[in-house]
Amino acid sequence: MLDLCCTATACLVKVRTLLRNSYSRLMPPRHGRHRLDLGTAVKIFQILPRRMRFSRIRASSVELCVSEWVGGSRFRDQTTVFAEAGSDPLVDVAVHRWQPAERGVSWQTALEIRREAARRGCDLIIVQQHIATAARIARFNSNIPVILSTHNYVERAATTFPRTLRNLLVQQRLRRLGGITLISEATRQDFAENWPGVQIPRAVVSNGFDFSAWQPRAQRDRLILVVGRATEEKGLLEAAQGIATFLADHADWKAALVLSEAERNPAYSQAIRAALAPCAERAELLSGIPYAEVRSLSERSAIAIVPSKWNEPFGRTALEAHAGGAALISSGTGGLREISGESAVYLRSVNGPAIDEALRDLSADEDLRQSLARSGADRVRNLFRISGPSGSSEAVPSICERLDRFCENVVARSHGFPPREEGGSP
Known part of the structure; x- marks a missing residue:
């Protein structure tokens, strides 16, 4: 077995060497990196995955x-976002549009980025989510540091042969990077x-909001809000079952369930609809609505539920619920407790009866709802503001301050300088 493992590993190394030599003949000359003045802004390329516009x-x-x-x-004006061809960008920054790509052509992406770096100048490349693409870009742009920005758990090391061979490849890819950002402390520990x-x-760089865009209503509708992908791991069916039981005895309450990617799991979406059928007149099932409408629902709902059954890497929907001023019922898995702290009601288990019980308790206690809403809103505005000073007496850096400093440190290391401050290290 050991001989087989060694032979397979040797074959992988030979194939990768042949591919690397072939790619090198396609590469244009190395350009794009200029002498860095650490007192100036950092030129950044942000690379989005396939199918993102x-x-x-x-x-x-x-x-x-x-x-x-x-x-x-702080580097907004020096940042270029690379994305597939699309309509008006989400934010007013430089966007480089490219045509939709097929699978397995990350080397073409790496070459195009190399050409753009030579043309525009670039100090740092940030690649979203995909390890293989980030490593390929790093290989083709070895004179520019590459950060992998993750939004999920990094794939776990295999423990059984022959999948353990892949560990060598993944480890090699990760070591090629200048740094990695994790979306929560839970994902950092797992990594x-x-x-x-x-x-x-x-470094941990989580989701954050510009809370000036959020306007929570003081007078809340007796509305229960659930937002999530139409997949079993999100616990939306259990939420629908608990809500249906609760609404049967509470005629003055309504519910709204907002599903994303419902078309990718029609059977599960239909099961949710069937669970809500007994209370269909007071339980609205929505899909594919604009983000502004989701935010509006969060700003007026009295209660929100995040019933995830798996270990959430972060849990953006919980952050949205607190930002909008809703009292939150949460499963508390993974990174969800990092968001809510003591400002949520945590489910004893994710099933219909437990959700019904939590709704009955919270709906009957308006003082508790208001207390959770206030403390949750204050907490996220202190810990998860995207930029600007904290409203708290605690000196908590904003999300963008943490990311900007990490970027500066990665660039400094690539030039042989020590980081400006401790942090962002293993």
């Missing part, structure tokens, strides 16, 4: 995150436990 219509959570990070950055041999700079 950085447009106002049907923007994904990744695109929304990037728009917020770029929009609040450290799964890839102890990868010692690259890292």
